[in-house]
Amino acid sequence: MTWAAVCFHPVKVTHALILLYFGFLLVTLWWGPRFIQGPWLFLLRAFFPNWKFFHAVGHEPRLYIRWWPPHASGDGPRIADAPPAWQGLYPRCPRSAWGLVHNPWVNLALSQQNLVDHLAHDLNHLAPERDARALVTYKLVQALVRAHCSQNEGAPTGSVFEFQVRLERCNAIGVVESHTLLPSAKGVV
Amino acid sequence: MGQGLDGLTAVRMLECLLAWSMCIQTLEFLRIHRTGMVERVWYWPDQQADVPERPRWLKSALGFMFQPAIHQAHLFLRLPLLLHMAWQGSSLVHFVFLFISAVLVLIRWRGAFNGGSDFMTLVVLSGGLIAHVVGTLADPELGWQAGLWYISIHAISSYFMSGWVKLKHDHWRSGQALTIFLNGAVHGPLAADSWFHKPRWARFCAWSLMLWECAFPVALSGPVQAQAMCAVAVVFHFLVYWFFGLNRFFWAWVTCFPAVIHCADLKINL
Numbered sequence: 001m002t003w004a005a006v007c008f009h010p011v012k013v014t015h016a017l018i019l020l021y022f023g024f025l026l027v028t029l030w031w032g033p034r035f036i037q038g039p040w041l042f043l044l045r046a047f048f049p050n051w052k053f054f055h056a057v058g059h060e061p062r063l064y065i066r067w068w069p070p071h072a073s074g075d076g077p078r079i080a081d082a083p084p085a086w087q088g089l090y091p092r093c094p095r096s097a098w099g100l101v102h103n104p105w106v107n108l109a110l111s112q113q114n115l116v117d118h119l120a121h122d123l124n125h126l127a128p129e130r131d132a133r134a135l136v137t138y139k140l141v142q143a144l145v146r147a148h149c150s151q152n153e154g155a156p157t158g159s160v161f162e163f164q165v166r167l168e169r170c171n172a173i174g175v176v177e178s179h180t181l182l183p184s185a186k187g188v189v
Numbered sequence: 190m191g192q193g194l195d196g197l198t199a200v201r202m203l204e205c206l207l208a209w210s211m212c213i214q215t216l217e218f219l220r221i222h223r224t225g226m227v228e229r230v231w232y233w234p235d236q237q238a239d240v241p242e243r244p245r246w247l248k249s250a251l252g253f254m255f256q257p258a259i260h261q262a263h264l265f266l267r268l269p270l271l272l273h274m275a276w277q278g279s280s281l282v283h284f285v286f287l288f289i290s291a292v293l294v295l296i297r298w299r300g301a302f303n304g305g306s307d308f309m310t311l312v313v314l315s316g317g318l319i320a321h322v323v324g325t326l327a328d329p330e331l332g333w334q335a336g337l338w339y340i341s342i343h344a345i346s347s348y349f350m351s352g353w354v355k356l357k358h359d360h361w362r363s364g365q366a367l368t369i370f371l372n373g374a375v376h377g378p379l380a381a382d383s384w385f386h387k388p389r390w391a392r393f394c395a396w397s398l399m400l401w402e403c404a405f406p407v408a409l410s411g412p413v414q415a416q417a418m419c420a421v422a423v424v425f426h427f428l429v430y431w432f433f434g435l436n437r438f439f440w441a442w443v444t445c446f447p448a449v450i451h452c453a454d455l456k457i458n459l
Contacts, residue, residue: 039241043300044292049308049343051350054370057360095376099436100427104217106375106434108226111302115230118299136299139235147229172368172386 024048059167061120061181063089063113063141067149067189070158086164089148115140120165123182132182141165142187150189159189193412193454194447200320200333201278202447203340207313208275210440211287214310215267217437218294218302222261231298239299255297263290281321288314306437309347313444316340334455341452344445345406348422352402361399364392375434401425408449415453419446 041048064086091109099106119137132138145163149155163184169177194202221227233255240248254260267290274283291311294302301307320329320336360366368391372378384390401421408418423446426439 039239043239043296045300046295046308046311049305049312049347051305051308051347052354053305053351054366055351055354055361056358057366057369060373091375092377093375093434095431095434099434100430100439101213101436102216102220103434103436104220107217107303107437108221110375110434111298112230114301114304115299136236136238140230140232143230143232143235147226170369170373172365172372172388172391174372 057170059169059177061116062166062168062178063116063145064164064166065089065145065148065161066163067153067155067159067161069156070160089145089163112144115144116165120167120181123165133185138184142184145184146187146189155189157189160186161189162186193415194451196330196333196337196451199337199447199451203313203317203337203444204279205275206440206444206447207310207317208271210310210437210444212268212271213440214303214306214437215264215271218264219261222257222264227297228257233297236299240296251293251296254293260293260297263293279317279321281318281325284314284317284321288318303435303437305347306435306441309343309438309441309445312343313340313441316343316448337448337451340445340448341409344442344449345408347442348402348405352399352405355395355399356403361395362392364388364390364395367391367395367398371432374432376432398425409453412450412454415450419449422446 066084066086068084089112091106091113093106093109115137119135119141122135122137123132126132126135141163145161149159149161150157155161164180165182165184166178166180168175233252237248237252240251242248254263267287270283270286288311291307291314295307295311298307316336316339318336319339320332322332323335324330324332355361355366358366360369365388368379368385371383371385379385385394405418405422408415422442426442430436430439
Protein backbone atom coordinates (compact mmCIF):
# COMPACT_ATOMS: atom_id res chain seq x y z
CA MET A 1 0.00 0.00 0.00
CA THR A 2 1.31 3.45 -0.87
CA TRP A 3 1.57 6.24 1.69
CA ALA A 4 -1.24 8.16 -0.02
CA ALA A 5 -3.49 5.08 -0.01
CA VAL A 6 -2.97 4.71 3.75
CA CYS A 7 -3.44 8.41 4.58
CA PHE A 8 -6.42 8.97 2.31
CA HIS A 9 -8.18 5.70 3.11
CA PRO A 10 -11.92 6.42 3.49
CA VAL A 11 -11.81 5.33 7.16
CA LYS A 12 -9.09 7.85 7.98
CA VAL A 13 -10.72 10.60 5.93
CA THR A 14 -14.10 10.00 7.62
CA HIS A 15 -12.60 10.12 11.09
CA ALA A 16 -10.49 13.15 10.22
CA LEU A 17 -13.49 15.09 8.89
CA ILE A 18 -15.62 14.27 11.95
CA LEU A 19 -12.77 15.26 14.28
CA LEU A 20 -12.23 18.45 12.29
CA TYR A 21 -15.91 19.33 12.61
CA PHE A 22 -15.95 18.78 16.37
CA GLY A 23 -12.69 20.75 16.64
CA PHE A 24 -14.41 23.60 14.82
CA LEU A 25 -17.38 23.38 17.19
CA LEU A 26 -15.03 23.64 20.15
CA VAL A 27 -13.40 26.72 18.62
CA THR A 28 -16.79 28.37 18.14
CA LEU A 29 -17.67 27.62 21.77
CA TRP A 30 -14.38 29.06 22.98
CA TRP A 31 -14.62 32.29 21.02
CA GLY A 32 -18.35 32.60 21.42
CA PRO A 33 -20.88 34.02 18.98
CA ARG A 34 -18.40 36.52 17.48
CA PHE A 35 -17.00 33.62 15.53
CA ILE A 36 -20.35 32.78 14.00
CA GLN A 37 -21.45 35.89 12.15
CA GLY A 38 -22.76 36.74 8.75
CA PRO A 39 -26.19 36.19 7.23
CA TRP A 40 -25.62 32.65 5.98
CA LEU A 41 -24.09 31.54 9.23
CA PHE A 42 -27.06 33.02 11.08
CA LEU A 43 -29.55 31.18 8.87
CA LEU A 44 -27.55 27.95 9.08
CA ARG A 45 -26.59 28.20 12.74
CA ALA A 46 -28.16 24.78 13.31
CA PHE A 47 -24.90 23.35 11.99
CA PHE A 48 -23.07 24.91 14.95
CA PRO A 49 -25.20 23.99 17.97
CA ASN A 50 -23.91 25.21 21.32
CA TRP A 51 -26.43 23.19 23.40
CA LYS A 52 -26.92 25.95 25.94
CA PHE A 53 -30.51 25.75 27.14
CA PHE A 54 -32.08 27.91 29.87
CA HIS A 55 -28.62 28.62 31.17
CA ALA A 56 -28.58 32.29 32.22
CA VAL A 57 -31.07 34.33 34.18
CA GLY A 58 -31.11 37.93 33.05
CA HIS A 59 -33.19 40.52 31.27
CA GLU A 60 -35.80 38.80 29.11
CA PRO A 61 -37.44 40.57 26.16
CA ARG A 62 -41.20 40.93 26.49
CA LEU A 63 -43.66 42.30 23.96
CA TYR A 64 -46.42 44.72 25.00
CA ILE A 65 -49.16 45.96 22.70
CA ARG A 66 -52.14 48.32 22.67
CA TRP A 67 -54.60 49.37 20.01
CA TRP A 68 -57.32 51.91 19.29
CA PRO A 69 -60.47 51.18 17.30
CA PRO A 70 -61.34 53.52 14.41
CA HIS A 71 -64.03 56.20 14.70
CA ALA A 72 -67.49 55.00 13.81
CA SER A 73 -67.64 57.86 11.30
CA GLY A 74 -64.60 56.47 9.55
CA ASP A 75 -62.51 59.59 10.33
CA GLY A 76 -59.48 57.60 11.33
CA PRO A 77 -58.58 56.11 14.68
CA ARG A 78 -59.51 57.58 18.04
CA ILE A 79 -55.90 58.30 18.98
CA ALA A 80 -56.97 61.41 20.88
CA ASP A 81 -58.88 59.24 23.37
CA ALA A 82 -57.22 58.13 26.55
CA PRO A 83 -54.67 55.49 25.53
CA PRO A 84 -55.64 51.92 26.31
CA ALA A 85 -53.52 50.01 28.78
CA TRP A 86 -50.51 48.07 27.56
CA GLN A 87 -51.04 44.33 27.55
CA GLY A 88 -48.34 41.70 27.49
CA LEU A 89 -48.16 39.33 24.53
CA TYR A 90 -46.40 36.35 25.98
CA PRO A 91 -46.95 32.66 25.15
CA ARG A 92 -49.24 30.98 27.67
CA CYS A 93 -51.05 27.86 26.54
CA PRO A 94 -53.00 25.11 28.31
CA ARG A 95 -51.25 21.76 28.77
CA SER A 96 -52.45 18.56 27.17
CA ALA A 97 -51.20 14.96 27.13
CA TRP A 98 -51.92 14.79 23.38
CA GLY A 99 -49.42 17.62 22.91
CA LEU A 100 -46.55 15.17 23.20
CA VAL A 101 -47.32 14.03 19.66
CA HIS A 102 -49.09 17.09 18.22
CA ASN A 103 -48.41 20.50 19.66
CA PRO A 104 -48.55 23.07 16.84
CA TRP A 105 -50.02 26.02 18.77
CA VAL A 106 -47.56 25.83 21.64
CA ASN A 107 -44.67 25.55 19.20
CA LEU A 108 -46.00 28.46 17.16
CA ALA A 109 -46.38 30.56 20.31
CA LEU A 110 -42.81 29.74 21.32
CA SER A 111 -41.50 30.70 17.90
CA GLN A 112 -43.36 34.02 18.17
CA GLN A 113 -41.54 34.72 21.43
CA ASN A 114 -38.34 33.67 19.70
CA LEU A 115 -39.00 36.40 17.14
CA VAL A 116 -39.30 38.97 19.93
CA ASP A 117 -36.00 37.70 21.38
CA HIS A 118 -34.35 38.19 17.98
CA LEU A 119 -35.75 41.71 17.66
CA ALA A 120 -34.35 42.57 21.10
CA HIS A 121 -30.99 41.14 20.06
CA ASP A 122 -31.00 43.16 16.82
CA LEU A 123 -31.94 46.34 18.69
CA ASN A 124 -29.09 45.84 21.12
CA HIS A 125 -26.67 45.58 18.21
CA LEU A 126 -28.18 48.31 16.05
CA ALA A 127 -25.80 51.04 14.89
CA PRO A 128 -26.98 54.49 16.12
CA GLU A 129 -27.47 55.82 12.58
CA ARG A 130 -29.73 52.91 11.55
CA ASP A 131 -33.51 52.94 11.77
CA ALA A 132 -35.02 50.06 13.74
CA ARG A 133 -38.02 50.02 11.38
CA ALA A 134 -35.76 48.77 8.59
CA LEU A 135 -34.92 45.61 10.53
CA VAL A 136 -36.45 42.40 9.25
CA THR A 137 -37.25 41.39 12.82
CA TYR A 138 -39.06 44.69 13.38
CA LYS A 139 -41.25 44.07 10.32
CA LEU A 140 -42.01 40.53 11.41
CA VAL A 141 -42.90 41.55 14.97
CA GLN A 142 -45.06 44.36 13.61
CA ALA A 143 -46.84 41.81 11.41
CA LEU A 144 -47.23 39.56 14.46
CA VAL A 145 -48.87 42.36 16.46
CA ARG A 146 -51.12 43.25 13.51
CA ALA A 147 -52.22 39.62 13.15
CA HIS A 148 -52.81 39.33 16.90
CA CYS A 149 -54.92 42.51 17.00
CA SER A 150 -57.16 41.44 14.14
CA GLN A 151 -57.42 37.72 14.97
CA ASN A 152 -57.30 37.51 18.75
CA GLU A 153 -58.45 40.97 19.85
CA GLY A 154 -61.09 41.45 17.18
CA ALA A 155 -59.64 44.82 16.15
CA PRO A 156 -61.58 46.08 13.10
CA THR A 157 -59.83 47.21 9.93
CA GLY A 158 -58.45 50.72 10.34
CA SER A 159 -57.58 50.24 14.02
CA VAL A 160 -54.23 51.63 15.06
CA PHE A 161 -51.77 49.65 17.14
CA GLU A 162 -48.37 50.10 18.66
CA PHE A 163 -46.02 47.89 20.57
CA GLN A 164 -43.11 48.04 22.96
CA VAL A 165 -40.27 45.66 23.53
CA ARG A 166 -39.32 45.75 27.20
CA LEU A 167 -36.45 44.05 28.93
CA GLU A 168 -37.62 42.53 32.19
CA ARG A 169 -35.68 40.87 34.94
CA CYS A 170 -37.46 38.37 37.14
CA ASN A 171 -36.70 36.68 40.42
CA ALA A 172 -38.45 33.64 41.85
CA ILE A 173 -41.47 35.78 42.79
CA GLY A 174 -42.00 38.00 39.75
CA VAL A 175 -40.75 40.93 37.66
CA VAL A 176 -38.27 43.09 39.58
CA GLU A 177 -37.01 45.40 36.86
CA SER A 178 -38.37 46.54 33.50
CA HIS A 179 -37.28 49.09 30.94
CA THR A 180 -38.45 49.85 27.42
CA LEU A 181 -36.02 48.93 24.72
CA LEU A 182 -38.16 50.05 21.79
CA PRO A 183 -41.36 52.05 21.47
CA SER A 184 -42.66 51.22 18.00
CA ALA A 185 -44.16 53.51 15.40
CA LYS A 186 -47.94 53.26 15.04
CA GLY A 187 -49.27 50.72 12.58
CA VAL A 188 -52.71 50.15 11.08
CA VAL A 189 -54.66 46.90 11.13
CA MET B 190 -21.18 -7.24 22.38
CA GLY B 191 -22.78 -7.23 25.83
CA GLN B 192 -26.40 -6.17 26.48
CA GLY B 193 -26.08 -3.37 23.95
CA LEU B 194 -27.68 -2.90 20.58
CA ASP B 195 -26.16 -4.49 17.51
CA GLY B 196 -25.55 -2.20 14.57
CA LEU B 197 -28.50 -3.35 12.48
CA THR B 198 -31.03 -3.01 15.30
CA ALA B 199 -29.63 0.40 16.28
CA VAL B 200 -29.92 1.65 12.70
CA ARG B 201 -33.49 0.35 12.28
CA MET B 202 -34.56 1.86 15.60
CA LEU B 203 -32.97 5.15 14.66
CA GLU B 204 -34.69 5.18 11.26
CA CYS B 205 -38.10 4.45 12.81
CA LEU B 206 -37.70 7.04 15.57
CA LEU B 207 -36.45 9.65 13.10
CA ALA B 208 -39.41 8.96 10.83
CA TRP B 209 -41.82 9.31 13.78
CA SER B 210 -40.16 12.49 15.05
CA MET B 211 -40.12 14.13 11.61
CA CYS B 212 -43.71 13.08 10.89
CA ILE B 213 -44.75 14.88 14.08
CA GLN B 214 -42.81 17.98 13.01
CA THR B 215 -44.19 17.86 9.47
CA LEU B 216 -47.83 17.50 10.55
CA GLU B 217 -47.39 20.41 12.95
CA PHE B 218 -45.90 22.56 10.18
CA LEU B 219 -48.74 21.69 7.82
CA ARG B 220 -51.31 22.58 10.50
CA ILE B 221 -49.58 25.90 11.20
CA HIS B 222 -49.36 26.74 7.48
CA ARG B 223 -53.09 26.10 7.09
CA THR B 224 -53.87 29.00 9.46
CA GLY B 225 -52.17 31.47 7.13
CA MET B 226 -50.15 32.73 10.11
CA VAL B 227 -46.85 31.95 8.40
CA GLU B 228 -47.68 34.14 5.41
CA ARG B 229 -49.04 36.92 7.60
CA VAL B 230 -46.11 37.09 10.01
CA TRP B 231 -43.13 35.29 8.44
CA TYR B 232 -43.85 36.87 5.06
CA TRP B 233 -41.06 35.72 2.76
CA PRO B 234 -40.78 38.94 0.68
CA ASP B 235 -40.02 40.78 3.97
CA GLN B 236 -37.90 38.02 5.37
CA GLN B 237 -35.75 37.50 2.27
CA ALA B 238 -33.85 40.69 3.14
CA ASP B 239 -31.97 38.39 5.55
CA VAL B 240 -30.65 36.36 2.63
CA PRO B 241 -27.48 37.67 0.93
CA GLU B 242 -27.90 38.98 -2.63
CA ARG B 243 -25.26 36.61 -4.02
CA PRO B 244 -25.43 34.05 -5.38
CA ARG B 245 -28.55 35.39 -7.10
CA TRP B 246 -29.71 32.00 -8.34
CA LEU B 247 -29.89 30.78 -4.75
CA LYS B 248 -32.03 33.68 -3.61
CA SER B 249 -34.33 33.11 -6.60
CA ALA B 250 -34.45 29.38 -5.86
CA LEU B 251 -35.39 30.07 -2.23
CA GLY B 252 -38.07 32.52 -3.38
CA PHE B 253 -39.48 29.79 -5.62
CA MET B 254 -39.33 27.08 -2.95
CA PHE B 255 -40.98 29.33 -0.35
CA GLN B 256 -44.08 30.06 -2.39
CA PRO B 257 -46.79 28.82 -0.03
CA ALA B 258 -48.13 26.08 -2.31
CA ILE B 259 -44.70 24.73 -3.20
CA HIS B 260 -43.43 24.83 0.36
CA GLN B 261 -46.47 22.96 1.61
CA ALA B 262 -46.27 20.45 -1.24
CA HIS B 263 -42.68 19.74 -0.26
CA LEU B 264 -43.79 19.23 3.34
CA PHE B 265 -46.48 16.80 2.17
CA LEU B 266 -43.87 14.91 0.17
CA ARG B 267 -41.92 14.27 3.36
CA LEU B 268 -44.68 12.09 4.79
CA PRO B 269 -44.64 9.18 2.30
CA LEU B 270 -40.86 9.29 2.25
CA LEU B 271 -40.69 9.06 6.06
CA LEU B 272 -43.19 6.22 6.13
CA HIS B 273 -41.21 4.41 3.45
CA MET B 274 -38.00 4.87 5.46
CA ALA B 275 -39.66 3.50 8.60
CA TRP B 276 -41.09 0.54 6.69
CA GLN B 277 -38.30 -0.38 4.31
CA GLY B 278 -35.17 1.17 5.80
CA SER B 279 -33.26 4.21 4.62
CA SER B 280 -31.26 4.97 1.53
CA LEU B 281 -29.10 7.83 0.34
CA VAL B 282 -32.14 9.29 -1.46
CA HIS B 283 -34.13 9.45 1.81
CA PHE B 284 -31.40 11.27 3.67
CA VAL B 285 -30.47 13.67 0.83
CA PHE B 286 -34.12 14.71 0.47
CA LEU B 287 -34.78 14.99 4.21
CA PHE B 288 -31.52 16.84 4.83
CA ILE B 289 -32.23 19.45 2.11
CA SER B 290 -35.82 19.71 3.30
CA ALA B 291 -34.70 20.31 6.91
CA VAL B 292 -32.28 23.04 5.79
CA LEU B 293 -35.03 24.71 3.73
CA VAL B 294 -37.40 24.67 6.70
CA LEU B 295 -34.68 26.17 8.90
CA ILE B 296 -34.11 29.02 6.44
CA ARG B 297 -37.88 29.60 6.17
CA TRP B 298 -37.98 30.07 9.94
CA ARG B 299 -34.89 32.33 10.10
CA GLY B 300 -32.52 29.60 11.20
CA ALA B 301 -34.70 27.71 13.68
CA PHE B 302 -38.38 27.07 14.38
CA ASN B 303 -38.01 25.22 17.66
CA GLY B 304 -34.34 25.76 18.55
CA GLY B 305 -32.57 22.72 19.93
CA SER B 306 -34.97 20.15 18.49
CA ASP B 307 -34.26 21.49 14.98
CA PHE B 308 -30.56 21.29 15.70
CA MET B 309 -30.74 17.73 16.98
CA THR B 310 -32.91 16.62 14.06
CA LEU B 311 -30.28 18.06 11.74
CA VAL B 312 -27.58 16.19 13.65
CA VAL B 313 -29.41 12.88 13.11
CA LEU B 314 -29.96 13.68 9.44
CA SER B 315 -26.28 14.60 9.08
CA GLY B 316 -25.32 11.31 10.75
CA GLY B 317 -27.52 9.38 8.34
CA LEU B 318 -26.12 11.31 5.41
CA ILE B 319 -22.56 10.57 6.53
CA ALA B 320 -23.50 6.90 6.86
CA HIS B 321 -24.90 6.65 3.34
CA VAL B 322 -22.22 8.76 1.62
CA VAL B 323 -19.40 6.81 3.28
CA GLY B 324 -21.36 3.61 2.64
CA THR B 325 -21.55 4.44 -1.05
CA LEU B 326 -17.87 5.39 -1.32
CA ALA B 327 -16.41 2.75 1.03
CA ASP B 328 -18.52 0.20 2.88
CA PRO B 329 -21.93 0.52 4.57
CA GLU B 330 -20.80 -0.85 7.95
CA LEU B 331 -18.09 1.78 8.21
CA GLY B 332 -20.60 4.39 7.09
CA TRP B 333 -23.07 3.60 9.86
CA GLN B 334 -20.28 3.35 12.42
CA ALA B 335 -19.24 6.90 11.51
CA GLY B 336 -22.83 8.12 11.42
CA LEU B 337 -23.81 6.60 14.77
CA TRP B 338 -20.68 7.95 16.44
CA TYR B 339 -21.36 11.39 15.02
CA ILE B 340 -24.88 11.32 16.48
CA SER B 341 -23.70 9.90 19.81
CA ILE B 342 -21.01 12.49 20.34
CA HIS B 343 -23.48 15.28 19.64
CA ALA B 344 -26.14 13.77 21.91
CA ILE B 345 -23.71 13.23 24.78
CA SER B 346 -22.08 16.64 24.40
CA SER B 347 -25.54 18.26 24.33
CA TYR B 348 -26.23 17.06 27.88
CA PHE B 349 -22.71 17.73 29.07
CA MET B 350 -22.57 21.28 27.67
CA SER B 351 -26.03 22.07 28.95
CA GLY B 352 -25.11 20.93 32.47
CA TRP B 353 -21.72 22.60 32.45
CA VAL B 354 -23.00 26.06 31.50
CA LYS B 355 -25.67 25.83 34.20
CA LEU B 356 -23.07 24.91 36.81
CA LYS B 357 -21.21 28.13 36.05
CA HIS B 358 -24.20 30.31 37.02
CA ASP B 359 -25.01 31.34 40.60
CA HIS B 360 -28.73 31.33 39.92
CA TRP B 361 -28.61 27.67 38.94
CA ARG B 362 -26.43 26.66 41.86
CA SER B 363 -28.86 28.35 44.27
CA GLY B 364 -31.86 26.74 42.56
CA GLN B 365 -33.47 30.13 41.80
CA ALA B 366 -33.04 29.74 38.04
CA LEU B 367 -35.25 26.65 38.01
CA THR B 368 -38.12 28.52 39.69
CA ILE B 369 -37.67 31.55 37.41
CA PHE B 370 -37.67 29.47 34.21
CA LEU B 371 -40.65 27.40 35.37
CA ASN B 372 -42.56 30.60 36.19
CA GLY B 373 -41.86 31.92 32.71
CA ALA B 374 -42.72 28.64 30.97
CA VAL B 375 -45.49 28.38 28.42
CA HIS B 376 -47.73 26.48 30.87
CA GLY B 377 -46.74 28.71 33.77
CA PRO B 378 -46.67 30.52 36.05
CA LEU B 379 -46.23 28.03 38.88
CA ALA B 380 -49.09 27.61 41.33
CA ALA B 381 -48.65 29.57 44.55
CA ASP B 382 -48.28 26.35 46.54
CA SER B 383 -45.89 24.66 44.08
CA TRP B 384 -42.96 22.82 45.61
CA PHE B 385 -40.66 24.66 43.24
CA HIS B 386 -41.18 27.81 45.30
CA LYS B 387 -39.43 26.05 48.19
CA PRO B 388 -35.74 27.05 47.92
CA ARG B 389 -34.41 23.73 49.26
CA TRP B 390 -36.49 21.64 46.85
CA ALA B 391 -35.59 23.94 43.91
CA ARG B 392 -31.88 23.69 44.83
CA PHE B 393 -32.10 19.90 45.12
CA CYS B 394 -33.80 19.58 41.70
CA ALA B 395 -31.36 22.02 40.06
CA TRP B 396 -28.30 20.18 41.41
CA SER B 397 -29.74 16.79 40.45
CA LEU B 398 -30.29 18.04 36.92
CA MET B 399 -26.87 19.65 36.58
CA LEU B 400 -24.97 16.66 37.97
CA TRP B 401 -26.89 14.20 35.81
CA GLU B 402 -26.28 16.29 32.67
CA CYS B 403 -22.59 16.66 33.43
CA ALA B 404 -22.30 12.92 34.12
CA PHE B 405 -23.88 11.92 30.81
CA PRO B 406 -20.54 10.96 29.16
CA VAL B 407 -20.54 8.03 31.64
CA ALA B 408 -23.04 6.49 29.20
CA LEU B 409 -20.14 5.61 26.92
CA SER B 410 -18.57 3.37 29.57
CA GLY B 411 -20.91 0.46 28.78
CA PRO B 412 -24.34 -0.49 27.41
CA VAL B 413 -25.97 -0.86 30.84
CA GLN B 414 -24.81 2.61 31.88
CA ALA B 415 -25.97 3.96 28.51
CA GLN B 416 -29.42 2.41 28.95
CA ALA B 417 -29.69 3.78 32.48
CA MET B 418 -28.69 7.29 31.36
CA CYS B 419 -31.10 7.15 28.41
CA ALA B 420 -33.93 5.93 30.68
CA VAL B 421 -33.40 8.93 32.98
CA ALA B 422 -33.21 11.15 29.88
CA VAL B 423 -36.65 9.95 28.75
CA VAL B 424 -38.12 11.03 32.11
CA PHE B 425 -36.20 14.32 31.94
CA HIS B 426 -37.43 15.12 28.41
CA PHE B 427 -40.99 14.22 29.39
CA LEU B 428 -40.77 16.72 32.28
CA VAL B 429 -39.36 19.33 29.88
CA TYR B 430 -42.39 18.69 27.67
CA TRP B 431 -44.76 18.79 30.64
CA PHE B 432 -43.50 22.11 31.97
CA PHE B 433 -42.21 23.88 28.85
CA GLY B 434 -44.35 22.34 26.10
CA LEU B 435 -41.29 21.22 24.14
CA ASN B 436 -42.65 18.02 22.62
CA ARG B 437 -40.22 18.10 19.69
CA PHE B 438 -37.26 18.02 22.07
CA PHE B 439 -38.58 14.77 23.51
CA TRP B 440 -38.66 12.97 20.14
CA ALA B 441 -35.54 14.59 18.70
CA TRP B 442 -33.40 13.38 21.62
CA VAL B 443 -35.06 9.97 21.95
CA THR B 444 -34.11 9.40 18.30
CA CYS B 445 -30.43 9.57 19.29
CA PHE B 446 -30.60 6.95 22.04
CA PRO B 447 -30.13 3.85 19.83
CA ALA B 448 -26.90 5.44 18.59
CA VAL B 449 -25.71 6.18 22.15
CA ILE B 450 -26.51 2.66 23.41
CA HIS B 451 -24.88 1.06 20.37
CA CYS B 452 -21.71 3.15 20.60
CA ALA B 453 -21.41 2.44 24.35
CA ASP B 454 -20.80 -1.19 23.39
CA LEU B 455 -18.16 -0.51 20.74
CA LYS B 456 -14.45 0.04 20.81
CA ILE B 457 -13.35 3.19 18.98
CA ASN B 458 -11.61 1.93 15.86
CA LEU B 459 -9.39 4.79 14.72
